[in-house]
Amino acid sequence: MSETTPGQTPSEPAAEILELGEAPAGKSKKPLIIGAGALLGVAVLAGAGTVAAVALSKAGGSPAEAFPVSTVVYTEVDLTEAKDAVPLLRKLPSLERELGLKEGDDPRESLLAKACDELDFARDLEPWLGYKAAFGAVENGDVPALAFALQVTDESEAEKGLPEVAECAGAEAAWSVSDGWALVAETDQALAAIEKAAEKGTLADDAGFEKWTGDVGGTGFVTAYVSEKLPEVLADAAASGAFDDAGGDLAENPMAGAAPVPDPEELAEAFGTAMKDFDGAALTVRAVEGAFELEGASTVTEQAKGAEAGTVAGTLPKDTTAVIAANPADGWLSAGLAGSGVEDQFTQMLGMAPGDLEKVLGDSFALALGELDLGAPDGLQVGLKLDGADAAGVEKLVGDLTKGFGAQGMVSVDSEGDVTTVGVGDYGTDLLADGGLAGTEKFKNAVPNADDASAVVYVGFDGLDEVVTTEAPEVADDIEALGQLGFSAYLDGDTSRALARITVD
Template sequence: MSVNNPPSGQDPDRTTAYNWNQGQQPENPPTMPMSSGGPYPPQQPYGQQAQGGYGQQPPPQQPYGQQPPYGQQPQQPQQQWQQGGWQQQQPQQGWQQEQGWQQQAQYAQGGGWQQQGPDGAGPPQPPRKGPKTWIIAVAAALAVVLLGGGAVWAVGAIGGGGAQPHEVLPADSLAYARLDLDPAANQKVALFQLARKFTATKDTFSGEDPRKALFDTITQGDDSKVDFAQDVDPWLGSRIGFAAVPSGKDEPDFAVAVQVTDEELAKAGIAKLMDGDRYGIAFRDDYALLAASQELADKYAQAEGSLGDNADFNDDIAALGEQGVLSFWAHVGSIAEATKKAMTPEQAAGLQQVKDARFAGALRFDSAYVELAGVVNGAKGMTPQGDLPPANLGVLPASTAGALSISGLDQVLTKNWANIEKQATATGSADVQQMLAQIKTRYGLELPGDLATLFGKNFTFAVDSEGLSDNQFRAGARIATDPARAQAVLDKIQQAMANGGQGAPQIAKVAGDGVFTVATTDDYAKKLAETGTLADSETFKTAIADPDEANMALFVDLDKIESLYLNSMQGDEKANAQVLKAVGMSTSMTDSSATFSLRVLVN
């Protein structure tokens, strides 16, 4: 399935209410929950970007029932602001703290950002009367409200009318994140179905409005006096965007665009949410623009043009296809240039390769999986070895429990060997240098040629599900290489080990037509050497996007290996683990572009 092709069975129709049983739009669109805290994230070294969030908004609302189809793309771990840089938020962390979002950024007196809360870098502060989270926290957190340590809840897709956040944010933005809270009807159904599979979220998401559910999650255990229905819902629209903007200094400025339905109510509501914290606010095309100062907010609101006028941005989002739940974008080259002062000479020399590179991604949902997808455009020399062969996992046995396939390792080693040796010498790593010397002398290998032969044009490692329950481990590798040369290299290694008294491991080998197979047992070597039927598995077909085009792919059938870890779990942990079905990842690369997909399947 290509990046732009929608998964099967997707209904693109949008609704405004979060009740999929009624099939009609209510009078008032849903709005987004917010909370307060510091108005802006701690300012990071220029160019450090968040995974979870840059991307173009979908086009304005089309007539009901005529929305573009939902496209395929995965889920990416989100990042949240912490003092000193972006820190990645892993899926298992999610909304698990007692107070929801606990790593809140609050603007400190004296200029600077201090991490607040129990685990923050700064000292704990006395409870405040207002909410302790803020719109930036919401923008980042909404990207991945993780379900019981395994799945993701978020909402977004083309929906609602009016401008998109990228149409009001600065034209020279380095990075951008967008979230739309009026998703397609099928997305709402899928999100609630997924949420109700996990013990951590099934009660929270028992209502019809995920915005209210999220607001309650954020403010749980807080002493906030903000009432969602009274203080937030009357003015809050369905979209939010965030941008990192060049400042001319070591750290970027930031802008947040929040769609609003009433400016006066928004001013009052945001002031209550901010609870005395410092910020600037201005309005542009039905959006409240928030910045670190009133001067910056006014500048952004009055500027000519927007990120929507950026040709690279538009091209990248078009290549991405449907933006799904969350979309994000970054100009990698501009960020790299902005951080050039902090680079080593070797790193700076590589800027030419990425000076025009950009990255875009999207987080999407299906009733069967969560998916994060992305595209890279404008890079140079991504595949110096030329076109890569496919990572053909589909020919593995149907009983495969897990497999990893990588193409082009032979050329990577051959073309980069001089740099590998140079790096080992430059770093003064005696261990690496000693290892390379031993490979040549003890085993009689020619480097990098013999290693390139062993890794081949494609190297696929697989583990079979049969035998796992009684610890009869069956694993092996299929290598697209010259079988005779690969056999000779392995023979040299085994002979050298035997001569050294180490005891050579017994490896089963099967030489085929352009394929060399090795395994832990003779039976599995023969099985792995044959053309298998994993491609016919519904689990595999759902987990791996574009299996025929991927140059690298990973597949793990969790249902086949869960007996290895479920017995050590209890209660909710075990129940949530049983929901997870499989994981699939695929990447396809050319010299200047790449696409990737990561899917987590649920039962």
């Protein structure tokens, strides 16, 4: 059954439904509360609710059952998978205060009460609303159709409640309820097109969807999927002029002149070139013992020269507070700047072309922040550790830069074998040896795939406690509750993988 709220016309753009705007008299100005932002909000709120509120007996299937194979972008929230987040989120004082949840609260009610005061959760939503929801963009001519799916526990009650949702939100929508899902689209035409496409096959049974979501360990409490058709859809949308309005927005930006919006044909070609080898991707967010994880997988488009970033990062001192390490692919800088129009300015500023700088910097690097003691004269420990760099070239580059900024003598360059370091004060000397960070439990727990990684990020929040207490006391309790943040990107055959972890003490 399809329903449309009064006053809707097929020509109304999705933006008028998805964005805040002037609502009719007597109606809320809130966006439709089943928007993408609300879905993510549900996931966060679920963690602060109770396990009892997220009853596994109501798990059901997947919202992907309501979307067709032609869905190109999909994001799912599953509150039944969020129960492990409860003890972790409650250790973050400001988050618990901000959410305002008490033990026994239903996370759905807490979210919807914030989104729309006029809704009565017990009357309008609780009789039919389940614990899963999803947002999807479906192929539909030049511009994809946007839709939402909500789990339904009672279809007749959902038919009563959905008009109240749209009325309260001051938004217009078309919807249908069947097979345990309410599918909501922007117009009757879009809804009909999506339902017709789903008759040929659903996303839940699609091989690409199964492959990529399986590659990230199945669905967590937030799971996203991107189809291999995305480059084609983006190119078609660009060619149709769907992004033309961006030019007007950028024109008001003082930086717009540095990166003008290309014409539709150029933009379409750029999408096709940049993603020519794209074969799909997925990511999932989950809570595990003592940590939150975000895992992603996608097609390999550009391989680095080797997995050395984690190795270099692991040789930093044990008391390292933060590090960004990378082992970039050949031509990473010159290719990245090609066609940007800033190559000449770059060369003039540094005295060498992007390709020459790549050779000087070598194969891999780690930018490190050591112990922080802002009260000490040498309390800022910042340094760069390079593997395979041209030591003489690095020394010349640093000398020219420090002279240009009037900072002679503040930065030192040291080298030993294939290792070259650049550091504030004497910190570069400390970086030459193997400092043993890789052997610490904190680093191993935060970056479990460091040995295979071509990119690594690590933050030890213990090293920030004193600085945060002094400079930002309002978040000091949260920082004290956090353990480490880790990120690693690595290759697994022809699949590019990434894992981010944030641990909670």
